[in-house]
Structures are given as C-alpha cells and as structure tokens.
Amino acid sequence: LARVLVEYEIVFMNIWSTQLDKVEAGLSATILIRDPESSRLLINFDSNIHELQKEIEVVEKLSLELPPKAKLLKTKGEDLKLKYQSINSLLEENRRVRAKIPSQLAELIQPHVETVDEVIGPGLTVIRWTSVSVINYVDTVKGKLHELEILIDRANDILEKRIDGILKNTLVTKLCDLPENEPWTIIEFVNKAEKMSEQVGPQLERNSSLIENSVEELVELLLGDIPLPDADFEGIDTPVPTMAQSMAMSRMGLNTEDMEEEPQPGDEAAKRKKDKMKSLQKAAQDLIEHFKHKNVDNFIKLMKISLDQLKRRVAFPSALSYGETDDKRRDIRPALCAKLSLSVPNIVVHPSIEDIQGAVNDVVQHTTSVFKSVYQWGQMREIPAMPEALPNSTSQSMLRVGSTVETTMKNPYLKDMYKMVVEHKEVAKLTSMLSSSFMSAKTQVTQCIEQFNKYQVLWAVDREQNMKTFLAEEKTLSDFEAQIKTYEALETQVMEEPDRVVVGSLALMTDELRIAFSAEAKSWKVIYGRNMNTKYFSMMEKIMEQIDGMNKKLQRPVKDVDDVRTAMASLKEIRENETTIDSSLGPIEESYSMLNKFGIQVAREEVERVDTFRYSWQKLLTLGGEVQTTLMKIQPQFKETLLTSIVQFKTDTTQFYKDYETGGPMVEGIQPREASDRLNTFQAKFDDLWRKFQTYSDGEELFGLSVTAYQDLERIKKELGLLQK
Numbered sequence: 001l002a003r004v005l006v007e008y009e010i011v012f013m014n015i016w017s018t019q020l021d022k023v024e025a026g027l028s029a030t031i032l033i034r035d036p037e038s039s040r041l042l043i044n045f046d047s048n049i050h051e052l053q054k055e056i057e058v059v060e061k062l063s064l065e066l067p068p069k070a071k072l073l074k075t076k077g078e079d080l081k082l083k084y085q086s087i088n089s090l091l092e093e094n095r096r097v098r099a100k101i102p103s104q105l106a107e108l109i110q111p112h113v114e115t116v117d118e119v120i121g122p123g124l125t126v127i128r129w130t131s132v133s134v135i136n137y138v139d140t141v142k143g144k145l146h147e148l149e150i151l152i153d154r155a156n157d158i159l160e161k162r163i164d165g166i167l168k169n170t171l172v173t174k175l176c177d178l179p180e181n182e183p184w185t186i187i188e189f190v191n192k193a194e195k196m197s198e199q200v201g202p203q204l205e206r207n208s209s210l211i212e213n214s215v216e217e218l219v220e221l222l223l224g225d226i227p228l229p230d231a232d233f234e235g236i237d238t239p240v241p242t243m244a245q246s247m248a249m250s251r252m253g254l255n256t257e258d259m260e261e262e263p264q265p266g267d268e269a270a271k272r273k274k275d276k277m278k279s280l281q282k283a284a285q286d287l288i289e290h291f292k293h294k295n296v297d298n299f300i301k302l303m304k305i306s307l308d309q310l311k312r313r314v315a316f317p318s319a320l321s322y323g324e325t326d327d328k329r330r331d332i333r334p335a336l337c338a339k340l341s342l343s344v345p346n347i348v349v350h351p352s353i354e355d356i357q358g359a360v361n362d363v364v365q366h367t368t369s370v371f372k373s374v375y376q377w378g379q380m381r382e383i384p385a386m387p388e389a390l391p392n393s394t395s396q397s398m399l400r401v402g403s404t405v406e407t408t409m410k411n412p413y414l415k416d417m418y419k420m421v422v423e424h425k426e427v428a429k430l431t432s433m434l435s436s437s438f439m440s441a442k443t444q445v446t447q448c449i450e451q452f453n454k455y456q457v458l459w460a461v462d463r464e465q466n467m468k469t470f471l472a473e474e475k476t477l478s479d480f481e482a483q484i485k486t487y488e489a490l491e492t493q494v495m496e497e498p499d500r501v502v503v504g505s506l507a508l509m510t511d512e513l514r515i516a517f518s519a520e521a522k523s524w525k526v527i528y529g530r531n532m533n534t535k536y537f538s539m540m541e542k543i544m545e546q547i548d549g550m551n552k553k554l555q556r557p558v559k560d561v562d563d564v565r566t567a568m569a570s571l572k573e574i575r576e577n578e579t580t581i582d583s584s585l586g587p588i589e590e591s592y593s594m595l596n597k598f599g600i601q602v603a604r605e606e607v608e609r610v611d612t613f614r615y616s617w618q619k620l621l622t623l624g625g626e627v628q629t630t631l632m633k634i635q636p637q638f639k640e641t642l643l644t645s646i647v648q649f650k651t652d653t654t655q656f657y658k659d660y661e662t663g664g665p666m667v668e669g670i671q672p673r674e675a676s677d678r679l680n681t682f683q684a685k686f687d688d689l690w691r692k693f694q695t696y697s698d699g700e701e702l703f704g705l706s707v708t709a710y711q712d713l714e715r716i717k718k719e720l721g722l723l724q725k
Helices: 001-026 047-063 068-077 079-097 103-125 135-169 188-223 243-249 269-315 326-330 353-372 392-399 419-422 426-435 439-455 463-469 477-495 513-556 561-596 604-611 613-663 674-703 711-724
Strands: 033-036 041-043 336-343 346-350 382-384 406-408 501-502 506-509
Touching: 033 103, 033 382, 033 604, 041 079, 041 513, 079 103, 103 188, 103 269, 103 382, 135 188, 135 269, 135 439, 188 269, 188 336, 188 353, 269 353, 269 419, 269 426, 336 353, 336 513, 346 439, 353 426, 353 439, 382 439, 439 501, 439 513, 463 513, 477 513, 477 561, 513 561, 513 604, 561 604, 561 613, 561 674, 604 613, 613 674, 613 711, 674 711
Parallel strands: 336 506
Antiparallel strands: 033 041, 336 346, 382 406, 501 506
C-alpha cells in the first residue's frame, strides 16, 4: 500500500509540475487586455495562479519538496498579489473617471482621453506580470487619470454652474411686473413695465454674455493645449496657434484656411491628423452652436412664460354677473382698474376699453423690448475707438508720444435677439392674443353698466318740466315730503352699492359714479325742497306781514272814535284769520324742520324768522285781548262823544247842501272858469264831510246804533265824481 501511495504521489507531483509550466507562461502575458466586444480594459491574469498558490501551501504542509518553479512562484506571490490589486484599482479608477465625462463633451474630451489611452497602451503590449515597472506604470496612469479627472471636473463645473445654472436662473427672471392683490391703473401698469424692461434688459445681456464666455472658456479648456497640425502652418513664421485660438479667430471672421497648405502626397499621417483636428474644430463649433441655440430657446421659453403669465392675469374670461355674491367676487383678483363715471346722459368707463387695450399692448411691447438689449453671440461687444470718435482731450492724450492709453467703444453694429425671440411662432401667437384680450370685454362691461340703469331717473328726467307738472296742482307738505323721501331712499341705495364691480380681470371702481348719483339725488331733493320752501316761505311772509300790520294798528293809542274804529277793525281781522293762521303755523314750521332733516340749506334769516313766527302770532293775540279790554272800558265815553258829533255833522251837512245848491258848480249861468273853481272848493269840503261820514257810520255800527243815511251826500258824491271826469 505504501508503495502504491508513493507511486501516486510521484505521478501527481509530475502532473502538478506540468501545470507550473503553464502558469509560468501566463506570467509572461501583458497585464491588461481589451475586450473585443465591449472594448473594456480587463486584467489579463490567469486565475490558475491563485489556485496554484494555495496548492503550494498544501504541499508545504505535507512536507513534500517543492519544485524549483513552485518555489519561484511562492516567492513572487505577494508581489503578484500587490500588482493584481494595484491594476484592479487602476481599472476601477479608469472606469470611474470616464463615467464622469458628459456626453455632450465626449468628442472634445476625446483627445485628452486618448492621451490617457496612450499611457495605458504599454499595459496592453509591453508590461507583463513579471515586469518590475508595473507599480510605476500604475502610478503613471493614475497621474494621467487624475489630470483627466481635474479637467472633467472643471468642464462639469463650467457646464453645470456657469452655463446650465445661469440658464436656469435666467428662466425664472421676471420680465413683467404683475399686480398681486390690488388692481393697478393702466398708467401704473405701463410705468412698471417700462421700468422693469430697463432693469431686466441689461441683466439678461449679462447672463447671455456670461454663458457665451463660459462656453468659450469651456472650449479653451478642452482644446486650448491642442495645437493645429504643423502642415497647416508650414512655411509661416508666426507661432502655430492652438485649436482654441483657431476657433476664436474663426468666430471673429479670420479664416485660418487662408494660411493652410496642402499636405504632400503620400503623407497619410499628416492628412489623418489634419482631418482629426478639423473634426475637433467642427465639434467645438457644434458645441458653441448648441449652447447658442439653447440660450436663444431659453429666452424664447422665458418670453413665452412671461407672456403666458400676463395673458392669464389680464385675459378677459366670462364676465362675473353683477348680482353674484360678495364671496364669489372675492375669488377673482382683477389686474387692472377703471373708473365708472356719469357723463349725462351716459355712464362711461374711464379710461376706455380701447385705452386699456392700448396699455396692455404697451406692456407687451416693453416686455418684448428687453431683448433689444440682448445681443447675439459671436460679436465683439466693444471695439477700439477711433480718435475722431473720442472727446478732444482723450484723442490728444492718445496721440502723445509714448502714450499707452487703450480706449474702446461699444460696437454700433451689434445685432440683438429681438427678432429671434419675438418672431417665434408661439411668442407671436401669445402677442396676437394679448393684442385683443380686452376688446372682447366691451359687451360684458356694457352689461355691467346696464345694472345701474335703475338710477336713470336721477338724470334722464327733465327737472324743470317735472316740477311744472308736479306744481300744476296744489300740493301739500306731505306731497313734498314723499318726493324728497323717494330721492333720499335712492341716495341711500346708491351709497350702499359696492365700491367696485369685478368684470373678469377688470375692476370697475364705482366711487365717482356713486358720488355723481348721490349728487343727482341731492339735486332733486334740493329742487323739491326749494319749491316747498318758496311756497311756505311766501305763506309765512304773507302772514307775518298781516301780523305786523295788525300789531302796528293795535299799538296805536285810542284817542278818538276813528282810533276805536281802527282797533275794532284789527280785532275783527284777527278773529277772521285766526283759524287760517293757526292751521298754517304747523305746516310752515314742519317744512323748515323737514328741510333741516334732509340737509337742504336755507338762509339763516329765514330760520330765525320761522323761530319767531309762532311767538309773534301769540304776542299779537295777547295784544288783541288787551286792546279789546281797553275798548270795553272806554266805550261809554266815546259813545257819548259820537252822538254829539253826529248831531253836529247833521247840521254841517244841511248847511253844505244849501251852499251847494245856491253857490255850487252846478248853478246855471256861471262861467266855466268859475265853475271849475267852485268844483275844487266844494270837492275839498265834500272830502272832509265824507271822511267824517265814514267815521261816524263805523262808530254807529261799532256801538250797535242804527246807521244814519245821508242820501243828499251820496247824490252830491256822484255829481262831483262826474264833474271831475
């Protein structure tokens, strides 16, 4: 059995030694290999090496003698392990770094990747597992990968922070200031839009310029160290420009193709290099064009967003019914406001719908005009200033010997982005929609105004004709009061109207309209009040005139029968008018109270007069009572005097009759002149007798005596009257 086991051991060791020969061949392979399908770099390491290393450990534990090759493999075990780990780490680092390359920059970064590939190349062809330079090789490749990663990080930083970041910030720029809570007037709206345009335009130009500079810097970063093919500049004494310099020259209109020479026939390497450089130049130009169009598209999108916000804020939806509740009104936030005012006979909107639409068009114009300050890429913003374009002092300083002043001026031929943005079909569509956004509101605003036609009676009715019709019949105080209360109620109703009526995005302010309606209602109240005042003031004046007249008569001292007659006549007048005056006192006082209640102004003198009206009447009644008492006391004395006077009057009239018959103007045979003189004489005597006749007749009637008739005196009165004619 022992012999069999020994033979098995010998056979096994021989076979194992044969495997060591194969492993030794694997150590002579290159450290890297490229997958033909995926082109990925893989570690070119024989997996049997790890297995053999474990078997060597087992053989040693069995105390068997190791073959020389096994001993050699054992001594290299740690070194191979270190190399394997280093190369594996290198490949992971390579994959990590390459994964950071943005797809849009892959072609431009390719030359730098190829540089790394050139450094990696020896690992695919020269460096083997037995090479002593594996670790140095790994360090060298990692150094190049680190440089590539720094380049990629810088490119990503420019791309993300300085290009995409500015594009995103630009997209949230506010081009048009819009009302938030309270609506604006169109003047305020246009002024804010103009101010915003002046502020935003330069800001957008700075952003666009920063993006352009960042793109150029990105190209400079990726291609700045790559020279153009030497064949392009063969025979030219100037330094060979880099790829980025060539791009800059091309963008400024300096074509490097003018300096090119055709490569020599058969120089395939130079041709390929030239084609590769041209491909890189085209990729760089495509990258610039990509971001150029992206910048323009970003501006177009910004304009669309701004115009859409403006449209949604000021566009005119279906009008809100005037009769809807306040809660529903509160849900709508109007953007602009206009005033409703009364321009008899119409209610008008100020400013008009046309003016509001014009203001919206102005706001759109200001909003789009910001891109007149934003210039297209590939232009020099500033150019060297010519001496004649400078102020005299600056020009002279530049012409001094040894002067190093460099002065620039803004390029007057800069092309802006206005047309590129405004003429975009979607922007043009929004602009067209906004240009008629308020014109459709006319019908809805008219319907809203019609809600106020219920107050049309305040201004549509002819006041003068209405008052003539009203006063055509006798009106009482209650009639005037009813009319005044009607307009008082209308005035109250007007002031209870809301201060604004929301119609879509337009707030119609009703303050001026309500004030005008209120003024019209007050005018009606004043008209009715003045007419009522005229009526009752005239009544009061007439009564006061009577009171003053009777008061004066009653205050005269009673000295004779004539005075008694006057006093008795005044007392009679008081008795006859007492009921009428008493019934007039209340309406007159109430009319002035009503005028004060409804705020209708009257003259201060009238107020003071009406305040003393009742007092004057009561005072007259008191005086009448006193005079009547006085007359009762003096009646017997004046009655006796009256009877005596009547006897004497009869004697005087008898004598007058005789004289008139014998020496009067009616005697026959006298001359006309003498007749005229007699007429004057007897007329004077008759007037005195007639006055006494009236006094004594009134006295007889006053004291209850039979009134004496004087027929001859009546006859003579008629004759004298005819003669006077």
